[in-house]
Amino acid sequence: MVYSVKLMFSDYSVPGFKFDMTREERQANADKYPAVGSSGFGWSGGIWKDPEFMPKSGYQASRGRVPDVFPMPASNAVHQRFKDLVEEFEPGVHQFFPLALRDKNGVPLPDPYYIFNCLVRLDAVLVAESGLSWGSEKIPEGRPESSISFDSQLVFSRPAIAGHHLWVGDYLWQHGKIYVSDAFYAELRARKIRFFRFAQYPELDIPWIAEEQIKPMLDWEASHEPEAWYSNTRSKIEVLEYRARLGL
Numbered sequence: 001m002v003y004s005v006k007l008m009f010s011d012y013s014v015p016g017f018k019f020d021m022t023r024e025e026r027q028a029n030a031d032k033y034p035a036v037g038s039s040g041f042g043w044s045g046g047i048w049k050d051p052e053f054m055p056k057s058g059y060q061a062s063r064g065r066v067p068d069v070f071p072m073p074a075s076n077a078v079h080q081r082f083k084d085l086v087e088e089f090e091p092g093v094h095q096f097f098p099l100a101l102r103d104k105n106g107v108p109l110p111d112p113y114y115i116f117n118c119l120v121r122l123d124a125v126l127v128a129e130s131g132l133s134w135g136s137e138k139i140p141e142g143r144p145e146s147s148i149s150f151d152s153q154l155v156f157s158r159p160a161i162a163g164h165h166l167w168v169g170d171y172l173w174q175h176g177k178i179y180v181s182d183a184f185y186a187e188l189r190a191r192k193i194r195f196f197r198f199a200q201y202p203e204l205d206i207p208w209i210a211e212e213q214i215k216p217m218l219d220w221e222a223s224h225e226p227e228a229w230y231s232n233t234r235s236k237i238e239v240l241e242y243r244a245r246l247g248l
Helices: 021-030 081-090 182-190 215-222 233-246
Strands: 002-008 017-019 057-060 068-074 075-079 093-100 115-118 178-181 196-201
Touching: 002 068, 002 182, 017 068, 075 081, 075 093, 081 115, 081 182, 178 182
Parallel strands: 057 093
Antiparallel strands: 002 178, 002 196, 017 057, 068 075, 075 115, 093 115
16 A cells, blocks of 8 residues: 655644744745755655755744644654654655754754655556546646646556655645655554654556656657756656657
8 A cells, every 4th residue: 555644734733833044035045046946845845955045943933742743834844753764764865954943942852853855756646547637727838737636546556666665746746745655654653653644545556657647748748848847857857758759
């Protein structure tokens, strides 16, 4: 099975921390360095972030217990225990930005926290088996878009995810979720690392082939010159290879 993991937003799971970095400073970083993206990326951005421009510290603006994992403004905070678990499964793969946190009284928290950024972008969703369709009415340039949404009941390709333990979607993206293997999920629950919301998805022994699963998107991109719509290097490589096969 595949599990999606998302941050939990509730009175007991959001302890009310704020970054020392102002919104204006964060936006200035995003505007000045668009290639590395904004520091405000929610649960995970899926693309490399420059540590220089990430928030470094924060403070608790309201009282409440501090859990292992919780939302920060447009971002996240994870405890050392979560970092240790991720590193056990995929050492050196993902980004963890040290985050010095202070409680309501200005006292530094005794345990280390980090901002987590999952760096594996992987498409493994089987489009037909997940009941997804294609349209282009929402995209001004006419680029096809899948009907995948936050609530889509997905089916995954087992061969595509073999050997992976944490990833986010690439072309087929569900905002605010990362996906994890059943082995990682089991250990996450065994160690009682809180708080998350989970969803469970089946796997099938069907290979994931880009030209079968996302052909409308690849066809559109192959017929248009590469521009800013490339979201990351992996997408660019896929499109350039596809264009080459078509002789473009």
